Amino acid sequence: xxxxxxxxxxxxxxxxxxxxxxxxxxxxxxxxxxxxxxxxxxxxxxxxxxxxxxxxxxxxxxxxxxxxxxxxxxxxxxxxxxxxxxxxxxxxxxxxxxxxxxxxxxxxxxxxxxxxxx
Numbered sequence: 001x002x003x004x005x006x007x008x009x010x011x012x013x014x015x016x017x018x019x020x021x022x023x024x025x026x027x028x029x030x031x032x033x034x035x036x037x038x039x040x041x042x043x044x045x046x047x048x049x050x051x052x053x054x055x056x057x058x059x060x061x062x063x064x065x066x067x068x069x070x071x072x073x074x075x076x077x078x079x080x081x082x083x084x085x086x087x088x089x090x091x092x093x094x095x096x097x098x099x100x101x102x103x104x105x106x107x108x109x110x111x112x113x114x115x116x117x118x
Contacts, residue, residue, distance in 0.1 A: 012020075106112050 103112070
């Protein structure tokens, strides 16, 4: 490394710094790729082992399929309820806007009594 700290210059040269950053980036990228490959291998081998032992793999388990169907139905029900609530909120906001406009018009015409002072 080109240390020139003694002469008041940088402790590491620009070229060495670039190489250091490249090595770190390459190491992190390599670890990410190796981890992804390892997860892929482990996932595939676990599925094959379950199949070999005659155990359900998760994608064909009737209990899980029923649970997924139930969750999908619940989700659809919640979506319908949220849609209804949005419709009700929109209606309430429209009524509030209408009331504010009526009050504004009444105020402009002097139809509202001013508050009494105590």
